[in-house]
Amino acid sequence: xETRGDMRRNLTWILMIGLILTAGVSLAGSTLxxxxxxxxxAGQGMGAGLGDVSKVLQDNLPFKSFQLLASxxxxxxxxxxxxxxxxxxxxxxxxxxxxxxxxxxxGRKVLQSTVELRDGSPLILGGFSSGKGKLIVILxxx
Amino acid sequence: xxxxxxNDVQARLREHRPSGAIRDAGTFGADFKARARLVRQEAPGxxxxxxxxxxxxxxxxxxxxxxxxxxxxxxxxxxxxxxxxKSLRVLAPYSGVIIMNDEGGQGTVVWITDMETDGGDKG
Numbered sequence: 001x002e003t004r005g006d007m008r009r010n011l012t013w014i015l016m017i018g019l020i021l022t023a024g025v026s027l028a029g030s031t032l033x034x035x036x037x038x039x040x041x042a043g044q045g046m047g048a049g050l051g052d053v054s055k056v057l058q059d060n061l062p063f064k065s066f067q068l069l070a071s072x073x074x075x076x077x078x079x080x081x082x083x084x085x086x087x088x089x090x091x092x093x094x095x096x097x098x099x100x101x102x103x104x105x106x107g108r109k110v111l112q113s114t115v116e117l118r119d120g121s122p123l124i125l126g127g128f129s130s131g132k133g134k135l136i137v138i139l140x141x142x
Numbered sequence: 143x144x145x146x147x148x149n150d151v152q153a154r155l156r157e158h159r160p161s162g163a164i165r166d167a168g169t170f171g172a173d174f175k176a177r178a179r180l181v182r183q184e185a186p187g188x189x190x191x192x193x194x195x196x197x198x199x200x201x202x203x204x205x206x207x208x209x210x211x212x213x214x215x216x217x218x219x220x221x222x223x224x225x226x227x228k229s230l231r232v233l234a235p236y237s238g239v240i241i242m243n244d245e246g247g248q249g250t251v252v253w254i255t256d257m258e259t260d261g262g263d264k265g
Contacts (some may be wrong), residue, residue, distance in 0.1 A: 014203050056249035060242055098228065105259040110234040113227060113252070120248065121225040127236070127254035135259075 005056065032092060032099075032117070033140045036084040039063035039126070040133030053122045055140055063133060076141060081089040087133065088128070096141050101125075103137055117141040225250040234259050 037050065039061060046054045047067040057066050072082035078092040078099060091102040096117045103111040105128060115123055119141050128135035165173075224243055227250060232239065237256040244251060 001179075014199070014206075017203065017207075053249065055246070056244050056251065059246060060244050060251045061253070105234075106236075109254045110232070110257070110259050111254070112229075112231040112233060114229040115226060115250075116226040118223060118225050121223075122249040123227075124249060124251040124253075126251065127257045128259045129257060 022139060030076055031073055031075050031142050032078050032096075033071065033138075033142060034082045034084070034090050034092070035068060035072075035138040035140075036086065036088055037136040037138060038065075038069050038130055038133060039136055040065050040066045040067075040130075042132055043067075052120075053124070053140070056124065057136075060124070061136075065133075066136075069135075070098045084137070086130065088135065088137070090137060090139075092139075099139075101139065103128075115139070224248060227252060232257065 010109070033050060033092070035049070035053075037047075037057075037059075039057070041064050043065040048056065049068040049071055050066055055065070057063075069085040069101075070088075072090075074080045074082065074092065077095040078100075080092060082090045082092070084090060087106045089104040091104065092099060094100045094114075096119075099115050099117055101111075101113050101115060102109055103125065108119065110128065111125065117123060117139060121140075123139040124136055125139070126134055126136035128137070166200070187221075224245070227241055230239065230241075230252065232254055235256075235258045236254045238251040238254070240251070240255070242251040
């Protein structure tokens with residue numbers, strides 16, 4: 001027969017597991033990943049390191065090939081500069097709810113935006129001219 | 143508390159001694175078993191197996207966690223749960239801006255058409 005003490009002990013375990021899960025969830029989204037991708041019609045397929053954003057890229061952009069050129073990361077709240085490939089630089093500051101992003105190309109600011117990033121929901125900033133096609137900057141909080 | 147002398151104890155035991163003949167061990171055992179069958183007995187080891195309630199609680203807890211996980215994973219994604227663009231300023235020559243919220247892929251796409259990054263303004 002299950003005693004009241006057993007029930008209390010089991011409830012304590014369940015609460016502890018719940019607390020651990022809650023802590024895990026609340027810690028999520030502490031890293032900002034910044035990737036530079038080249039999209040083109042030359043070749044076909046999704047390059048390595050883009051598996052988590054492949055669906056949103058393929059479903060929304062009319063390109064056959066997506067290749068990762070550079071990948072950087074910084075902790076959130078952000079306050080740093082990520083030097084990407086092809087002379088592109090991403091300056092990020094602020095927290096996840098109000099993140100300021102400045103994209104520079106060749107030392108010149110080309111885009112300035114403030115975004116609210118959700119965990120696992122990527123922001124695709126695209127249309128930067130490139131020799132083969134277009135360049136895309138992907139921001140993702142994890 | 144009053145003390146009772148041993149002599150008194152013996153006397154009282156004699157008074158309460160059963161009047162009938164003392165039964166033999168076999169009869170006593172058979173009577174005992176017959177009486178025992180009248181009362182529902184706990185299964186051997188039933189009360190002393192702590193893993194049964196633990197297992198029950200474990201299964202129940204796992205079911206709760208599973209339900210929560212399935213709810214979170216398959217909950218419909220709304221645009222307010224997705225990345226939002228609060229402000230946007232293009233500092234290079236361009237012809238247009240398209241902002242799309244892809245609920246299927248759970249992402250937000252900002253596409254700037256005909257942008258000339260080589261000839262951007264100084265911000």
